[in-house]
Amino acid sequence: MSTVLVIGAGGVSSVCVHKMAMNAEIFSDIHLASRTKSKCDAIAASVKQRTGQVVQTYSIDAEEVPAMVNLIRQVQPSLVVNLALPYQDLPIMDACLEAGVNYLDTANYEPKDEAKFEYKWQWAYHDRFKEKGLMALLGSGFDPGVTSVFTMWLKKHKLKTIRQLDILDCNGGDHGQHFATNFNPEINIREVTAPARHWENGEWVETPAMQVKTEFDFEAVGKKNAYLMYHEELESLAKFVPELERARFWMTFGDAYITHLTVLQNVGMTSIEPIRYQGKEIIPLQFLAAVLPKPETLGETTKGNTNIGVIATGEALDGSGEKTFYIKNICSHEAAYEETGNQAVSYTTGVPAMIGSAMLVTGKWASDGVFNMEQMDPDPFMDMLNSEGLPWTLEELSGPVDF
Numbered sequence: 188m189s190t191v192l193v194i195g196a197g198g199v200s201s202v203c204v205h206k207m208a209m210n211a212e213i214f215s216d217i218h219l220a221s222r223t224k225s226k227c228d229a230i231a232a233s234v235k236q237r238t239g240q241v242v243q244t245y246s247i248d249a250e251e252v253p254a255m256v257n258l259i260r261q262v263q264p265s266l267v268v269n270l271a272l273p274y275q276d277l278p279i280m281d282a283c284l285e286a287g288v289n290y291l292d293t294a295n296y297e298p299k300d301e302a303k304f305e306y307k308w309q310w311a312y313h314d315r316f317k318e319k320g321l322m323a324l325l326g327s328g329f330d331p332g333v334t335s336v337f338t339m340w341l342k343k344h345k346l347k348t349i350r351q352l353d354i355l356d357c358n359g360g361d362h363g364q365h366f367a368t369n370f371n372p373e374i375n376i377r378e379v380t381a382p383a384r385h386w387e388n389g390e391w392v393e394t395p396a397m398q399v400k401t402e403f404d405f406e407a408v409g410k411k412n413a414y415l416m417y418h419e420e421l422e423s424l425a426k427f428v429p430e431l432e433r434a435r436f437w438m439t440f441g442d443a444y445i446t447h448l449t450v451l452q453n454v455g456m457t458s459i460e461p462i463r464y465q466g467k468e469i470i471p472l473q474f475l476a477a478v479l480p481k482p483e484t485l486g487e488t489t490k491g492n493t494n495i496g497v498i499a500t501g502e503a504l505d506g507s508g509e510k511t512f513y514i515k516n517i518c519s520h521e522a523a524y525e526e527t528g529n530q531a532v533s534y535t536t537g538v539p540a541m542i543g544s545a546m547l548v549t550g551k552w553a554s555d556g557v558f559n560m561e562q563m564d565p566d567p568f569m570d571m572l573n574s575e576g577l578p579w580t581l582e583e584l585s586g587p588v589d590f
């Protein structure tokens with residue numbers, strides 16, 4: 188039995204709140220606040236219709252720390268679940284510290300004026316959370332989130348050390364639009380247009396964005412081009428799996444997506460440098476995000492599967508030499524929509540946000556300070572993935588990846 192306050196009312200939040208309501212024995216009292224209250228009300232109406240549970244809704248600008256503190260004091264949750272945007276991470280953490288409540292998010296802090304995400308800003312809160320006897324759990328989505336839990340489960344049960352790690356993220360869904368992103372367009376485009384970076388022999392190796400690619404045959408999707416990218420869990424994995432010789436992140440993109448993105452980049456529409464337009468300052472990428480389809484509207488038309496997993500090579504725990512394992516989840520867009528009214532990219536993020544929240548409010552994961560997923564016991568989280576709609580499979584491969 189617990190009271191939770193969820194911030195943000197996009198696709199990820201919608202899935203998380205629906206799944207919380209479906210687990211009313213854990214989340215007995217759900218409160219939802221966002222900038223636009225009507226979006227909270229729409230989620231609450233869908234939750235009521237699908238589960239019979241009541242969700243209380245509020246309007247909040249999460250960057251206003253005193254207003255956040257007031258709301259937390261009014262609701263008195265045991266956990267604040269931040270499913271707004273990465274820009275709001277630090278103000279929400281500040282409000283949690285002041286009001287004395289635990290914190291969870293799915294994406295690490297990013298300053299608005301620089302497309303650069305790093306854990307350093309949030310790790311700097313560790314001592315303050317620890318002193319107050321509070322816990323902050325960072326990155327409880329799929330990637331980051333489940334990918335780190337998959338890796339630590341392999342380290343606990345299969346591999347003594349991990350030498351090489353490849354994270355493979357494939358969205359094989361088709362939404363029927365010429366160009367759309369499956370989560371917040373501004374954050375998504377900032378991420379994919381940033382230079383690629385991977386971890387090799389103790390240092391970061393940078394390559395231009397969307398230049399290094401490999402073709403991979405994804406189960407339940409087929410052959411796709413996967414591009415080397417930087418992704419935030421590489422930073423925490425390099426820290427918490429120090430023996431890693433190489434860690435890389437790959438994401439699939441179709442040719443039409445790349446063509447559209449290239450044109451938008453070439454004409455300056457993905458820039459985050461402010462420009463003046465009709466006497467007003469605007470940011471081209473924010474304007475582009477405003478005209479693109481909203482991710483939460485793609486659910487009904489998106490067909491196909493996502494396939495996200497981790498391939499790890501290292502020394503087997505049972506002393507049988509070097510082994511390679513592939514652990515992954517396949518999620519159907521149609522099934523996700525049927526269950527929660529949202530497509531699979533929101534589903535694969537919102538379900539782990541609910542599971543991470545369950546770990547904290549039930550005390551299965553409990554510690555004082557700021558923590559990444561790699562620092563927690565993977566077993567109870569892996570069990571809930573199976574029971575909550577994201578079942579995973581484990582396969583032994585004949586050897587390390589050849590790309």
Ligand code: NDP
Pocket residue numbers: 194195196197198199200220221222223226247248249250270271272273275293294326327328329330331332369370371372374482483532535536
């Ligand atoms: P959306 O853009 O659909 O939703 C974001 C929500 O946050 C909106 O409801 C928005 O309000 C609200 N919001 C924005 N600014 C504020 C503010 N200042 N105060 C209060 N609310 C605010 O995003 P998604 O649902 O697609 O993504 C949510 C988060 O999940 C993002 O941080 C994203 O990076 C992360 N993510 C993580 C993944 C993972 O696997 N770890 C994968 C996918 C996403 P309004 O409606 O008024 O604009």
